[in-house]
Amino acid sequence: MATLVIGAGLIGSQVARILVERGEKPVLMDVAFQRDAIAQIVDPDKVTMIAGDVLRPLTIIDAIKSHDITRIAHTAANPLLTLGAQREPYAAIQLNIMGTVNVLEAARITGLKRVVVSSSSVLNHYLDGGSDGGNFGKEEAFPRPTTFYSATKQAVESLGLNYAKWCGIEFAGLRYGAVFGPWSGAGGGGPSNVIRQALKDTLAGREALVPPGAMEWVYSKDASRGTVLALDAKDLGSGVFNITMGRLTTPAEMAQAIGNIIPGAKCKFEAPAGTGVSLANRAEHADLSRSKKHLGYEPQFPLQAAVRDQVEWMRRYSS
Numbered sequence: 001m002a003t004l005v006i007g008a009g010l011i012g013s014q015v016a017r018i019l020v021e022r023g024e025k026p027v028l029m030d031v032a033f034q035r036d037a038i039a040q041i042v043d044p045d046k047v048t049m050i051a052g053d054v055l056r057p058l059t060i061i062d063a064i065k066s067h068d069i070t071r072i073a074h075t076a077a078n079p080l081l082t083l084g085a086q087r088e089p090y091a092a093i094q095l096n097i098m099g100t101v102n103v104l105e106a107a108r109i110t111g112l113k114r115v116v117v118s119s120s121s122v123l124n125h126y127l128d129g130g131s132d133g134g135n136f137g138k139e140e141a142f143p144r145p146t147t148f149y150s151a152t153k154q155a156v157e158s159l160g161l162n163y164a165k166w167c168g169i170e171f172a173g174l175r176y177g178a179v180f181g182p183w184s185g186a187g188g189g190g191p192s193n194v195i196r197q198a199l200k201d202t203l204a205g206r207e208a209l210v211p212p213g214a215m216e217w218v219y220s221k222d223a224s225r226g227t228v229l230a231l232d233a234k235d236l237g238s239g240v241f242n243i244t245m246g247r248l249t250t251p252a253e254m255a256q257a258i259g260n261i262i263p264g265a266k267c268k269f270e271a272p273a274g275t276g277v278s279l280a281n282r283a284e285h286a287d288l289s290r291s292k293k294h295l296g297y298e299p300q301f302p303l304q305a306a307v308r309d310q311v312e313w314m315r316r317y318s319s
Contacts, residue, residue: 007076014224037185054099096152177244181220219306242286
């Protein structure tokens with residue numbers, strides 16, 4: 001019996017690391033492995049790597065059957081997340097929605113029960129509508145996502161919960177905050193790349209760009225730990241969980257955290273060209289009460305601890 005981790009990147013590699021550290025040999029599936037980057041997170045010899053594409057459902061079914069898979073953590077997503085989906089909506093819709101449906105359908109066909117899927121805290125922020133107060137008979141009863149990426153994540157959650165209701169799948173959708181953390185390969189999402197570049201610049205004595213708006217972050221080691229907790233949980237409750245730091249971080253707080261770890265660091269509040277990482281709705285942070293109750297999740301890396309851990313990792317690998 002084994003865990004299939006789909007997507008061997010920023011989060012998936014950390015999920016594999018946690019499973020390896022407790023004595024398992026997970027199966028990592030990716031369309032294009034970045035072996036050097038993965039090796040900085042987890043020993044490649046302690047995982048099984050297989051090529052596969054969530055847009056080719058037979059590769060998922062083959063992986064389940066060939067490796068005696070009993071549960072799946074699906075972490076693959078479109079490149080650059082929100083920004084990437086705004087640039088190429090069709091590709092993001094295909095990968096995020098149909099890729100997840102292929103995973104859920106493969107689980108249904110093979111009788112596999114537990115499927116944990118990456119959702120996003122964009123659904124806590126990129127919303128409009130809801131002015132009719134939940135009255136089913138009115139057109140604006142429910143909030144609607146305001147970006148392509150958030151629309152795909154709403155669809156993923158709704159489809160997963162219907163697979164749970166009608167097909168017996170034990171589904172969990174995890175609303176990660178903006179993830180940053182150790183990762184030297186391509187991908188990782190816009191927010192992660194912004195923080196990595198900011199830390200790289202400050203370590204080199206250059207001025208760093210810090211996103212000018214409030215953000216709800218989560219460190220990749222917390223996101224992956226939340227994922228493993230969802231794989232293990234006996235009771236998945238309502239099936240959707242916030243996995244964040246549990247607070248909004250202002251630009252000044254991010255700059256201060258960087259300065260505390262890298263003395264003399266200089267930061268300016270400006271979004272790097274071509275990015276869109278600040279939140280549309282900055283009023284509320286995610287409520288972690290359900291995650292704590294059903295998963296036992298609490299963030300172990302508050303902001304400064306997360307920055308310190310990544311800086312130490314970057315110094316080790318000169319990323």
